[in-house]
Amino acid sequence: MTKKILVVDDEVVLTKMVKMNLERTGKYEVRTENSGSKALQAVRDFKPDLIFMDVMMPDMSGDEVIAEIREDPELSLIPSVFMTAIVSKAETENMGSNIGGNEFLAKPVKTEELIATIERILAKTNS
Amino acid sequence: MNYSKSLVLFLFLSVCFINESVAEALVLNDKEKNWLAQHPVIRIAFDKSSPPFESINKQGFYEGIAIDKIELIEKKLNIKFKQVESGNWSRMLDDFKAGRIDILPALAQTDKRQKYMLFTQSHVSIPGVIISSEKYTSIQELDGKKVGVVSDFIWDELVTQHDENINIIRVETTQMGIELVSVGVIDAMVSDLASVTYFINKDGIGNLQIVPVSGKQRKNMDLAIGIRKDWPVLQQILQKSLDSLERKDIDSINDKWLKLKPLYIWQSGQFWIIILFISLIIISTFALIIYWNRSLKLQVSRRSKQLEKAYTQLIHAEKMESIGRLSAGIAHEVKNPLAILQMSLDYLKGEDNNETIITILDDMDDAIVRADKVIKGLLDFSREKELQVTQGNINEVIEKSLQLVGHELKQRNIQLQTLLTEDLPDLGMDRNRLQQVFINLFMNAAQAIGNSGKIIVSSSRGKIEDPLLLEKTDSHFSLNDNVIIIEILDTGCGLDKKHEKDVFEPFFTTKPVGEGTGLGLSVSKTIIGLHHGMITMKNRMDDMKVKGVAVKIYFAINGEQNK
Numbered sequence: 072m073t074k075k076i077l078v079v080d081d082e083v084v085l086t087k088m089v090k091m092n093l094e095r096t097g098k099y100e101v102r103t104e105n106s107g108s109k110a111l112q113a114v115r116d117f118k119p120d121l122i123f124m125d126v127m128m129p130d131m132s133g134d135e136v137i138a139e140i141r142e143d144p145e146l147s148l149i150p151s152v153f154m155t156a157i158v159s160k161a162e163t164e165n166m167g168s169n170i171g172g173n174e175f176l177a178k179p180v181k182t183e184e185l186i187a188t189i190e191r192i193l194a195k196t197n198s
Numbered sequence: 199m200n201y202s203k204s205l206v207l208f209l210f211l212s213v214c215f216i217n218e219s220v221a222e223a224l225v226l227n228d229k230e231k232n233w234l235a236q237h238p239v240i241r242i243a244f245d246k247s248s249p250p251f252e253s254i255n256k257q258g259f260y261e262g263i264a265i266d267k268i269e270l271i272e273k274k275l276n277i278k279f280k281q282v283e284s285g286n287w288s289r290m291l292d293d294f295k296a297g298r299i300d301i302l303p304a305l306a307q308t309d310k311r312q313k314y315m316l317f318t319q320s321h322v323s324i325p326g327v328i329i330s331s332e333k334y335t336s337i338q339e340l341d342g343k344k345v346g347v348v349s350d351f352i353w354d355e356l357v358t359q360h361d362e363n364i365n366i367i368r369v370e371t372t373q374m375g376i377e378l379v380s381v382g383v384i385d386a387m388v389s390d391l392a393s394v395t396y397f398i399n400k401d402g403i404g405n406l407q408i409v410p411v412s413g414k415q416r417k418n419m420d421l422a423i424g425i426r427k428d429w430p431v432l433q434q435i436l437q438k439s440l441d442s443l444e445r446k447d448i449d450s451i452n453d454k455w456l457k458l459k460p461l462y463i464w465q466s467g468q469f470w471i472i473i474l475f476i477s478l479i480i481i482s483t484f485a486l487i488i489y490w491n492r493s494l495k496l497q498v499s500r501r502s503k504q505l506e507k508a509y510t511q512l513i514h515a516e517k518m519e520s521i522g523r524l525s526a527g528i529a530h531e532v533k534n535p536l537a538i539l540q541m542s543l544d545y546l547k548g549e550d551n552n553e554t555i556i557t558i559l560d561d562m563d564d565a566i567v568r569a570d571k572v573i574k575g576l577l578d579f580s581r582e583k584e585l586q587v588t589q590g591n592i593n594e595v596i597e598k599s600l601q602l603v604g605h606e607l608k609q610r611n612i613q614l615q616t617l618l619t620e621d622l623p624d625l626g627m628d629r630n631r632l633q634q635v636f637i638n639l640f641m642n643a644a645q646a647i648g649n650s651g652k653i654i655v656s657s658s659r660g661k662i663e664d665p666l667l668l669e670k671t672d673s674h675f676s677l678n679d680n681v682i683i684i685e686i687l688d689t690g691c692g693l694d695k696k697h698e699k700d701v702f703e704p705f706f707t708t709k710p711v712g713e714g715t716g717l718g719l720s721v722s723k724t725i726i727g728l729h730h731g732m733i734t735m736k737n738r739m740d741d742m743k744v745k746g747v748a749v750k751i752y753f754a755i756n757g758e759q760n761k
Contacts, residue, residue, distance in 0.1 A: 082534050082537070082538060084538050085534065085537050085538045085541060088538060088541030088542050088544075088545060089541055091541075091545050092541055092544050092545050092548070095545070095548060127530065154537075156529060156530045156533035156534050156537070177533075178533040178534060178536065178537035178540075179533060179536040179537040179539065179540035179541075179566060179570055180537060180540065180541075181540060181544060182540075182541065182544035182545075183544075
């Protein structure tokens with residue numbers, strides 16, 4: 072069964088490339104959004120298994136979007152991973168436990184790293 | 199001058215008293231001439247200590263009124279007395295009595311002496327004077343006062359006889375009495391004018407009145423030449439000689455020995471006391487000014503150094519902040535394109551490529567990793583300046599860091615020696631940040647060594663002992679602070695002397711392009727600074743044969759850290 076992944080980033084090309092890389096594996100169905108507000112709607116319509124969320128976006132920051140999702144009982148259990156350009160990897164490790172148990176990935180991320188993260192989190196959710 | 203009037207008076211007196219006779223031509227009769235011819239040797243002795251009459255000067259020559267007069271007589275008679283040495287005054291009299299001395303030049307005529315001595319008429323007659331700071335003119339006026347006299351001199355007798363109410367202080371010498379009057383211990387001194395004049399001239403005492411004793415007690419001290427009893431002819435000859443002395447010669451002798459010399463201001467003791475006092479004030483004022491000046495200079499230089507240091511720190515802080523802001527901006531703007539490149543590259547790698555394309559894609563992948571590394575380095579500046587502080591042992595952090603670089607050291611065939619002191623006190627620290635520092639320093643050492651070498655890591659307790667250390671680094675330490683010292687020595691290429699100052703500057707690097715961002719040491723210094731520690735980097739001094747770098751890190755003990 073393909074897993075549904077929502078990728079949110081204001082960088083259109085980036086979301087497109089992530090979609091292409093993930094979908095090529097045949098394991099995932101990927102939807103991309105390029106703003107926070109559209110992402111909220113997409114979560115409700117698409118009901119993804121996992122969200123990759125950029126932190127700094129023009130209309131609404133990634134953590135605000137996630138905070139709103141957490142308030143919706145139906146959507147609150149969807150795991151999310153922040154992708155950020157301003158923190159280094161070492162810092163994402165330190166901050167990981169600080170913001171609602173969300174994972175952080177520092178850009179640039181390799182595809183294999185993305186996939187490993189998805190598999191690890193989804194394995195946890197299923198069990 | 200206080201005694202100017204007295205001086206005038208004295209001149210008058212000296213004319214009146216000392217020699218009243220008019221000079222007569224010296225004509226010796228045959229008997230006298232024969233006598234002189236028969237007595238070629240006439241022995242004379244002088245007293246060594248009766249100035250101004252006779253005394254011995256510093257050069258060992260006799261001088262005084264009596265000596266000058268005897269010389270005049272010798273000229274007149276065209277003879278030379280034979281001078282013989284004797285002892286003090288009593289000894290001289292004994293020698294005279296024993297026939298070892300024939301004449302004595304100046305002594306008072308007493309009944310006792312007349313028994314064994316003939317006398318000429320007195321050739322020196324000195325008036326008695328009262329020396330005081332007041333102007334006493336007679337013995338009566340000294341009623342109830344403390345009056346000094348030289349014991350057993352005629353003046354003692356005079357004062358004692360005439361007034362029982364006088365408090366007589368007997369002194370040993372006229373000089374001593376004058377000094378006592380001068381300093382106000384006694385009220386007056388009675389003595390002869392000649393001695394007084396002599397000592398006042400000699401000692402430069404200027405605050406005293408010298409007044410001749412007037413009234414009934416007026417008395418002179420008369421001195422004559424004494425001749426052995428069996429030589430009456432010589433008595434006649436000497437008397438004739440004295441009578442023949444020229445007025446001008448006598449005046450000249452009196453002027454020389456008795457006249458009060460005009461007292462110049464610098465001859466007064468008071469003058470020198472005032473000069474001394476003024477000099478002291480001037481010297482102490484100068485000393486004070488110099489001291490003040492020096493302490494101001496010191497203060498200025500200290501403050502200048504502090505300012506300079508603060509300025510350097512400010513510049514550094516501003517530089518860091520600018521870099522921080524810039525880095526955060528760059529990171530955001532560069533990391534997104536890097537992410538796109540990475541994703542695109544990943545996609546291309548998944549396609550069916552020939553070998554050339556695969557190599558190119560791998561190179562591109564490496565380039566992205568390198569670019570990302572630079573950005574990560576930059577991001578260290580935009581970090582929060584807060585530490586996640588926990589208590590811990592610094593040795594553990596060192597060991598963990600060494601473990602993480604162990605592989606690198608092995609690959610480069612670098613020998614590792616650790617000398618970690620056990621029982622070091624715990625420090626408040628951010629382990630991750632300090633680990634970052636140590637890894638950075640170990641990697642620097644390894645890169646400086648290249649292949650084959652040695653790294654020595656030690657930790658110990660110590661004190662801040664070098665004041666230069668505090669001047670050169672912007673630390674919070676003071677001299678003698680207790681510290682933990684971590685030292686990392688390598689056998690690498692060492693520091694170029696001209697770079698020593700720059701190693702902690704951001705973007706300073708001597709590594710080849712692509713191997714270092716020039717931020718590692720700068721970040722390390724910032725992190726150590728956040729721990730209120732201090733880091734220094736110098737070429738090794740322990741052994742001139744070993745090249746390499748010595749890094750020292752100081753952490754405060756006694757809860758001084760993380761204030």
